[in-house]
Amino acid sequence: MDDIKTRIDIDNKTPYQNVFMQEMEYMNALVQEIITSLEEISQGILGLLTISESMERIISDLSLGRVPQMW
Secondary structure, three states, X not given: OHHHHHHOXXXXXXXXXXXXXXXXXXXXXXXXXXXXXXXXXXXXXXXOOOOOHHHHHHHHHHHOOOOOOOO
């Protein structure tokens, strides 16, 4: 993301580039949330963590083919 930010001229940034940068930040936050959730679930399945209610909801949603509400 930093590489892309350096390629965009800050002084001549267009509205499309602003939206692109915002969307990129939102997607990175979403991907990080997904990674964190899946790592916690993996640790829960391995017995390293206690499986919480939110983890159970994510597991249930994924097993039913739904996107977890948290994501």
